[in-house]
Amino acid sequence: MQIVKCKESDKENSIKYLLTQDNKEIGHGYIFAREINPIEIYIIEEMRSNGYGKLLFTKLLQIAYDSGRVNLVFDIELQNYRMNNILSSLGAQHIGTNDEKNRWVIPV
Amino acid sequence: MNKTVEEFLEKNNIDYPALQQEGRLKVKSASDVNYIIARNRIFKNSYKKTRISIADILGYEYKSQGLTGQDFIYNMSNFFDIEGSGYQARSISMLEYSTDEIVDKLKPSFSREPMKIIEADKGGKYVIGDNGLHRYHVLKAHFLKEMFALSLDDKEGYNALKEKYTFDVSLSELDFTKTYSSYILKKIANFKGESIPYFSAELDQDYNYTGKLKITTSEPENELVLNDEQLIKFVQDRFNEYINDKSISSHKKQDDLSLIMANYEMFDSFREYCDKNLPELVRLKDKEDVCRS
Structure with a gap:
C-alpha cells in the first residue's frame, strides 16, 4: 500500500495524494489550506468498508500535523456515517451539531 | 434475506415470522428517537466508559447504510454474507455461536474494542455510533429469541436477561x-x-x-x-x-x-x-x- 503525493491537484489550494496498491488506485485525498475540512478523502466504491478510508485519512492527518497544522476542524453531514465514524474512532471531540452537520475537532 | 442469515436463523431456532408479527424488529435512528436532539446535540462526555444492555440500544443510522428501519434481521444481510465483500464476510464467525455461547464468546471483544454508543434521549435510549454493528445484530437476534421465550409478566426474568446482555461500551453522553x-x-x-x-x-x-x-x-x-x-x-x-x-x-x-x-x-x-x-x-x-x- 502506498500513498503518493501528486505533482498537481485538480482542486484549488490543495495538495493531492493517491492511495495505491500494486499500482492500482484505491482512493485519493486532498490537504487544503483552509481551516474547516482541511482533509478530504475518496475511496473507490468497490473498495469501501475495508478500512482504507481510515488508513488514508490517518496518513493525511499525520502529513498535516508534520507540516505544522493544529486544531483540525471538520464539519461532516449527519448522514456521512463513514466519515463521522472515522473521526470518532480517531478520538476526535464532537463539539456541536448545526445545519445537519456534526462538527469535530481533532487534537494534535 | 441471504442464505447466510437464513442459516443463522435456522441453526439457532430463531422464529423470524413470530418476531415480525410481534413488531419487535424495528430499528431506530437517533432522529427517529428524538429529532430535536439528533439535529442539535451537544455532548458533555464523548468517550464515557460504561455498561449498557443490548435491550436499550434501539438501533443505528440505517439510512446511511442504504437500509430501512423496518426489520433489523432483514438488514443483517448487509452485514453478514459468506459470499459478500470483506465487510460482509469478515465477521461470519460470530454467527457460529449458539445462544448459550454467544455472550461469553463476544464479551472479551467489548473490553478490547468497546461498542461506540450515542445517547439518543433520556430514559436509557441509545443508538450505535460507530463500531459495533455486526455484534449488535447478532446479539440482538439472540436476545430477542430468549426474550420471546419468557412469559409476558416475567419481570424478573426480563431483568436478568437484560443484565446478561449488558456490555462495556464507550458512550457519547448528552448535555x-x-x-x-x-x-x-x-x-x-x-x-x-x-x-x-x-x-x-x-x-x-x-x-x-x-x-x-x-x-x-x-x-x-x-x-x-x-x-x-x-x-x-x-x-x-x-x-x-x-x-x-x-x-x-x-x-x-x-x-x-x-x-x-x-x-x-x-x-x-x-x-x-x-x-x-x-x-x-x-x-x-x-x-x-x-x-x-
Missing part, C-alpha cells in the same frame, strides 16, 4: 441543557428572520469539554461563552423578548410556537427542560394565548 437551549435559540432566530447562531461546546487546552457553550453569530467578535446558568438566563431573555415583540403579530407567534409546543407534547425530556427553564412557554401553552401585543 440536555445545552442541546435544548441551542434548539430554542435557533428557533427564535429563525422566527425573527435573523441569521442562525452557531453552537459548539467549548474545549480546554487538553481538548476536554469545559462545560460551557460557545454561541457564534455572524459577528464573531460578539461570540458568547456561557455556563449553564448564564445560558438558561440568555434563553429566557431571548424568549421573553420575542414574546413581547410588538412588531410580530400574535398570529405569527401562534404559528411559530405551535411546533415547539408540539415537541413539548412529544418528547418527555424536552417537556422536562421547558417546565424547568421556560415557564413562560408553559404558561402560554396552558392558556393557548400568545397575544401580548
Whole structure:
C-alpha cells in the first residue's frame, strides 16, 4: 500500500495524494489550506468498508500535523456515517451539531 | 434475506415470522428517537466508559447504510454474507455461536474494542455510533429469541436477561441543557428572520469539554461563552423578548410556537427542560394565548 503525493491537484489550494496498491488506485485525498475540512478523502466504491478510508485519512492527518497544522476542524453531514465514524474512532471531540452537520475537532 | 442469515436463523431456532408479527424488529435512528436532539446535540462526555444492555440500544443510522428501519434481521444481510465483500464476510464467525455461547464468546471483544454508543434521549435510549454493528445484530437476534421465550409478566426474568446482555461500551453522553437551549435559540432566530447562531461546546487546552457553550453569530467578535446558568438566563431573555415583540403579530407567534409546543407534547425530556427553564412557554401553552401585543 502506498500513498503518493501528486505533482498537481485538480482542486484549488490543495495538495493531492493517491492511495495505491500494486499500482492500482484505491482512493485519493486532498490537504487544503483552509481551516474547516482541511482533509478530504475518496475511496473507490468497490473498495469501501475495508478500512482504507481510515488508513488514508490517518496518513493525511499525520502529513498535516508534520507540516505544522493544529486544531483540525471538520464539519461532516449527519448522514456521512463513514466519515463521522472515522473521526470518532480517531478520538476526535464532537463539539456541536448545526445545519445537519456534526462538527469535530481533532487534537494534535 | 441471504442464505447466510437464513442459516443463522435456522441453526439457532430463531422464529423470524413470530418476531415480525410481534413488531419487535424495528430499528431506530437517533432522529427517529428524538429529532430535536439528533439535529442539535451537544455532548458533555464523548468517550464515557460504561455498561449498557443490548435491550436499550434501539438501533443505528440505517439510512446511511442504504437500509430501512423496518426489520433489523432483514438488514443483517448487509452485514453478514459468506459470499459478500470483506465487510460482509469478515465477521461470519460470530454467527457460529449458539445462544448459550454467544455472550461469553463476544464479551472479551467489548473490553478490547468497546461498542461506540450515542445517547439518543433520556430514559436509557441509545443508538450505535460507530463500531459495533455486526455484534449488535447478532446479539440482538439472540436476545430477542430468549426474550420471546419468557412469559409476558416475567419481570424478573426480563431483568436478568437484560443484565446478561449488558456490555462495556464507550458512550457519547448528552448535555440536555445545552442541546435544548441551542434548539430554542435557533428557533427564535429563525422566527425573527435573523441569521442562525452557531453552537459548539467549548474545549480546554487538553481538548476536554469545559462545560460551557460557545454561541457564534455572524459577528464573531460578539461570540458568547456561557455556563449553564448564564445560558438558561440568555434563553429566557431571548424568549421573553420575542414574546413581547410588538412588531410580530400574535398570529405569527401562534404559528411559530405551535411546533415547539408540539415537541413539548412529544418528547418527555424536552417537556422536562421547558417546565424547568421556560415557564413562560408553559404558561402560554396552558392558556393557548400568545397575544401580548
